[in-house]
Amino acid sequence: MQFDDKDKVIIVDFGSQVTKLIARRIRELGVYSEIITPKELTKIKKYRYIKGIIFSGGPSTVTGKRFQSVPSDIFKKNIPILGICYGLQLIAKIFGGKIKPSKKRREFGRAFLIHRKKSLLTKNFLNSRKSVWMSHEDAVVKLPTNFKTIASTKNSKLTIIENSEKKIYGVQFHPEVTHTDQGSQIFKNFLFLICKIKKKWSVVSQKKKLLKEIRNTVKKDKVICALSGGVDSSVVALLINQAIKKNLICIMVDTGLMRKNEFKYTYKIFKNKYNLNVKLIDSSYLFLKKLKNISNPEKKRKIIGNLFIKVFEKEAKKYKNIKFLAQGTLYPDIIESRTSTGSKTSKIKSHHNVGGLPKKMKLQLIEPLKEFFKDEVRILGKSLGLVKNINFKHPFPGPGLGIRIIGNITVDRVKILQEADAIYLEELIKAKLYNKIWQAYAALLPIKTVGVMGDSRTYENICLLRAVISEDGMTADYFNFPKNFLDSISNKIINNVRGINRVVYDITSKPPSTIELE
Numbered sequence: 001m002q003f004d005d006k007d008k009v010i011i012v013d014f015g016s017q018v019t020k021l022i023a024r025r026i027r028e029l030g031v032y033s034e035i036i037t038p039k040e041l042t043k044i045k046k047y048r049y050i051k052g053i054i055f056s057g058g059p060s061t062v063t064g065k066r067f068q069s070v071p072s073d074i075f076k077k078n079i080p081i082l083g084i085c086y087g088l089q090l091i092a093k094i095f096g097g098k099i100k101p102s103k104k105r106r107e108f109g110r111a112f113l114i115h116r117k118k119s120l121l122t123k124n125f126l127n128s129r130k131s132v133w134m135s136h137e138d139a140v141v142k143l144p145t146n147f148k149t150i151a152s153t154k155n156s157k158l159t160i161i162e163n164s165e166k167k168i169y170g171v172q173f174h175p176e177v178t179h180t181d182q183g184s185q186i187f188k189n190f191l192f193l194i195c196k197i198k199k200k201w202s203v204v205s206q207k208k209k210l211l212k213e214i215r216n217t218v219k220k221d222k223v224i225c226a227l228s229g230g231v232d233s234s235v236v237a238l239l240i241n242q243a244i245k246k247n248l249i250c251i252m253v254d255t256g257l258m259r260k261n262e263f264k265y266t267y268k269i270f271k272n273k274y275n276l277n278v279k280l281i282d283s284s285y286l287f288l289k290k291l292k293n294i295s296n297p298e299k300k301r302k303i304i305g306n307l308f309i310k311v312f313e314k315e316a317k318k319y320k321n322i323k324f325l326a327q328g329t330l331y332p333d334i335i336e337s338r339t340s341t342g343s344k345t346s347k348i349k350s351h352h353n354v355g356g357l358p359k360k361m362k363l364q365l366i367e368p369l370k371e372f373f374k375d376e377v378r379i380l381g382k383s384l385g386l387v388k389n390i391n392f393k394h395p396f397p398g399p400g401l402g403i404r405i406i407g408n409i410t411v412d413r414v415k416i417l418q419e420a421d422a423i424y425l426e427e428l429i430k431a432k433l434y435n436k437i438w439q440a441y442a443a444l445l446p447i448k449t450v451g452v453m454g455d456s457r458t459y460e461n462i463c464l465l466r467a468v469i470s471e472d473g474m475t476a477d478y479f480n481f482p483k484n485f486l487d488s489i490s491n492k493i494i495n496n497v498r499g500i501n502r503v504v505y506d507i508t509s510k511p512p513s514t515i516e517l518e
């Protein structure tokens with residue numbers, strides 16, 4: 001548990017893809033929430049600050065002999081409980097209901113609720129025809145003892161159930177996803193009408209506490225930080241700088257694989273505007289040399305990651321008495337590093353981060369953002385005066401353009417891509433689309449195609465444009481651009497970047513594809 005002294009709602013994670021969204025929805029409503037595993041639930045000793053418990057959805061089934069469950073005494077603590085999807089089925093099973101796997105009753109996607117009875121949980125929610133998002137194969141077919149049916153759908157009778165006396169509620173649909181109309185109202189009712197919890201959580205109110213913690217941990221020692229100019233490392237640097245001033249050393253390693261002019265811009269901002277002790281190391285030559293003739297994505301990732309560590313370590317050694325390494329680890333990174341079932345999800349890509357550094361350099365880690373989601377980090381960034389250009393910047397991967405230049409990486413190809421990418425971002429900002437998109441970038445494909453320009457044949461590169469909407473990068477949809485934007489961006493890139501004669505737009509979602517190409 002991270003805060004032992006704060007009113008909170010705990011979310012028991014049974015492995016749903018969208019558990020994180022439950023935590024976010026609750027925090028958006030001004031209440032602190034934490035995600036724990038079913039095993040961690042069994043180890044809780046102090047319940048004083050736990051004002052509500054939510055059971056998430058998950059891939060398990062209560063119709064088998066063995067299934068993930070909770071200790072039965074959890075229902076005796078007089079703490080309100082809300083089960084979502086698998087969570088509802090688990091509650092139904094524990095209280096004597098019947099659950100069946102059923103092809104007839106399964107629901108995926110949109111369903112409409114039919115109102116049966118009044119409930120605190122559905123106040124101001126069931127007053128109009130509600131479309132909710134479903135994803136289940138099992139269904140509760142017999143109501144558990146002392147429960148009432150609040151709403152049904154065409155396919156499943158027991159979609160919302162409650163035992164208001166014991167304050168136990170269950171919903172078959174997912175109120176946490178945006179596809180459910182006004183899903184937040186369910187959480188509002190659960191938190192404020194049922195749990196009677198007070199709105200106390202705000203990111204900014206945590207700032208004072210974080211600053212104090214950093215001061216108490218670091219004391220008079222030195223902290224080093226790899227500054228990339230992304231939101232997370234920038235917020236970490238400003239926060240630590242505010243706490244300990246001169247004892248923070250920031251190192252920016254220019255791999256030569258960054259966006260056009262971006263690194264120098266960031267360097268200037270941190271040096272001149274924020275007066276940080278920041279050093280820029282230009283290692284672009286070294287990175288490009290090591291990447292020569294390497295086209296395998298995993299090899300590229302390893303080379304870039306390892307070289308980054310080497311360069312950083314060499315630079316850090318020039319400073320004496322460094323005890324801490326500051327990193328921008330976020331709450332989703334912490335949740336993802338452990339699963340509810342203990343099974344490891346298969347590795348899709350090896351991520352570049354500076355994770356190897358603390359061990360190698362015998363440094364202690366400081367991770368002040370480890371309780372926050374990305375949007376919360378941006379709130380913190382704003383309160384620290386971080387410039388909008390950085391605070392609202394799209395995520396950018398550690399290996400940078402190295403994994404957006406498919407095939408071999410050369411100086412020329414980096415330049416071509418930087419130009420096209422810069423035009424793309426500039427046009428997105430001009431068209432006021434940048435902030436509607438979670439991540440956008442240009443990439444260079446490893447094939448050339450024939451074109452015709454000014455009556456002459458050309459044989460040049462294809463530039464791929466990607467733009468996605470997402471909540472956390474785990475799943476994503478491609479952004480639906482207006483046709484005139486696509487027309488004009490294609491035209492602008494081809495007219496202004498030598499070496500590109502064709503522009504394509506990637507219209508795949510994640511899954512089945514990923515956000516980056518490599």
Ligand code: XMP
Nearest residue numbers: 350351352395396397398399473514515516
């Ligand atoms: P994928 O391509 O896996 O990307 O759908 C999901 C999100 O992660 C970012 N990404 C990275 N971020 N180091 C990072 O810090 C990496 O090595 C890395 N690879 C992918 C990607 O940009 C997207 O936001």
